[in-house]
Amino acid sequence: MNFSELFDFLKSHDKYVILTHRSPDGDAVGSGFGLCSILRNMGKQANVVNTEPFPPRYDFLYQGYYVQDFEPETVVAVDIADEQLFGSGLAQYAGKVDVCIDHHISNKYFAKHTVLDASASAAAEVIFYFAAECGIKLTDHEAMCLYTGIATDTGCFKFGNTTPKTHMAAARLMQYSFDFVMVNRRMFELKSRARLKVEQLMAKDMEFYFDGKCSMITMTTKLMEESGADPAEFDGLAQLPLSVEGVVIGITIKQRSEQVFKLSVRTTDEVDASEFCKRFGGGGHIRAAGCEIKGTLEEVKAKITAAVADVLGVSENG
Amino acid sequence: MNFSELFDFLKSHDKYVILTHRSPDGDAVGSGFGLCSILRNMGKQANVVNTEPFPPRYDFLYQGYYVQDFEPETVVAVDIADEQLFGSGLAQYAGKVDVCIDHHISNKYFAKHTVLDASASAAAEVIFYFAAECGIKLTDHEAMCLYTGIATDTGCFKFGNTTPKTHMAAARLMQYSFDFVMVNRRMFELKSRARLKVEQLMAKDMEFYFDGKCSMITMTTKLMEESGADPAEFDGLAQLPLSVEGVVIGITIKQRSEQVFKLSVRTTDEVDASEFCKRFGGGGHIRAAGCEIKGTLEEVKAKITAAVADVLGVSENG
Helix, strand or coil, X not given: CCHHHHHHHHXXXXXXXXXXXXXXXXXXXXXXXXXXXXXXXXXXXXXXXXXXXXXXXXXXXXXXXXXXXXXXXXXXXXXXXXXXXXXXXXXXXXXXXXXXXXXXXXXXXXXXXXXXXXXXXXXXXXXXXXXXXXXXXXXXXXXXXXXXXHHHHCCCCCCCCCCHHHXXXXXXXXXXXXXXXXXXXXXXXXXXXXXXXXXXXXXXXXXXXXXXXXXXXXXXXXXXXHHCCXXXXXXXXXXXXXXXXXXXXXXXXXXXECCEEEEEEEECCCCCHHHHHHCCCCEECCCEEEEEEECCHHHHHHHHHHHHHHHXXXXXXX | CCHHHHHHHHHHCCCEEEECCCCCCHHHHHHHHHHHHHHXXXXXXXXXXXXXXXXXXXXXXXXXXXXXXXXXXXXXXXXXXXXXXXXXXXXXXXXXXXXXXXXXXXXXXXXXXXXXXXXXXXXXXXXHHHHHHCCCCCCHHHHHHHHHHHHHHCCCCCCCCCCHHHHHHXXXXXXXXXXXXXXXXXXXXXXXXXXXXXXXXXXXXXXXXXXXXXXXEEEXXXXXXXXXXXXXXXXXXXXXXXXXXXXXXXXXXXXXXXXXEEEEEEECCCCCHXXXXXXXXXXXXXXXXXXXXXXXXXXXXXHHHHHHHHHHCCCCCC
């Protein structure tokens, strides 16, 4: 479905429910509430749903939002590549999505109609160009929603999914009036005291191997409990070991149970993370992959350093 | 001087020395080497100079650069608002600058001709639009230099100096071929092991006052010595206290000598940092200011918390 077909579809239907994926990120929330506002301003009824409550860190995107009371007729999914990502709370919509608006090349085409631009950095970028091409005037709030989706999915224009078109969209969105400095501060700078403490603990105990080419952080159940922090504060730290100069493979070890450890592996272009994790029955992408290793922590670390030595072509005592 | 006058000037002169400011940042290095390459490709002789060696973190911008041997005839300053910023190594150029290309509203107009766009995020943005308007074709390397200048001066498009034109420039620069992911990783993610340790030390000892509205980190001479890290690793940490949720005034205290402490104050829009520092004879901007306080560390902290209590309108024991 192209943009003008999508526009015709949206104009000729009503009573929309917009699905967003579980563990909603800035693009899910931004493109969801952005599209919802666009539909409401077209005179349609529309709600945004998720299997869990939307995180408070995105509350500036759904401030003033209220649920409309109607029987859904049309189901739209945004930023969802696969029905697996609905979560149990939205399971009733499986097989019932009319339109999916997405940017993932891995999209499973589960919807009746799919509007996919795999070159777009974010679903919000797809929606921005849809609105621009169809002459839909955005409100300041919608511009903020779409900007937030793009900024968060690109790490504020840092990641490889950023294109000239992404910057063009940002340039045009910034012509609306919203506080993009606040958005970026909330998305990229602010952290909780608990998170600061957790990051400090991880940095303190970071281990280095092979002349600093490999770094490792370890979250044991004991350490996580003793920190007093919510277990969620230990999420999303996998990039930390790779942020140190000279490191080409950064490994995050998280204890699942007594003798089960989950690895998150991040690499520079000198090492294939996916190949590395395949050695342990895991997999993933070339720069980001994962696997599980069983044993005591000492055994697990010994297995890891042996594999790293092999990958780097160095002696294990190096 | 407008862009076409600048172009005429550059075409009709030769033997350029390009001055960059002391403590060169990404914009100084990027706009300096970018302009140098543009001039050389115009068939001119040109060198870039600084009062100190260019930092290795920017080496990808000056890889392949070599000093040309000639007697300078034309002096151009980039990203320099004031001759005070030359540093002692470039003092001989005071009063002798032919053209200054800058984006600081505080520019002192010390050059014979000034090309100033105070709405530009970076000197590199000024040079990009100059090249675009005058039909100067950039090389991939020049595009990387200018992109780096813009990205670093805007915190990768996060700061309030970012405008739609900034994103437009980035969109057009990204159409050249260079590794912007590497640039952003080096500029915004990578840190040395020593820096990681210093940040960890600071995070560990961060103090909070007044229900977490004020946070404080302290670098005593003793702590800096005991860390074993180069003193330079303790620079640029002033944003750290303000990165914690709920903090409206973040204070970084650095010991200068036995009883002299320098404060860097960062605030959200709830507190005027400049007004705060004026209480102690300092000053600066509304969100970033500094001052010096004399006394023992205990006395200094007591003075600070009393002033913070006053500014926040809370009880000092709050």
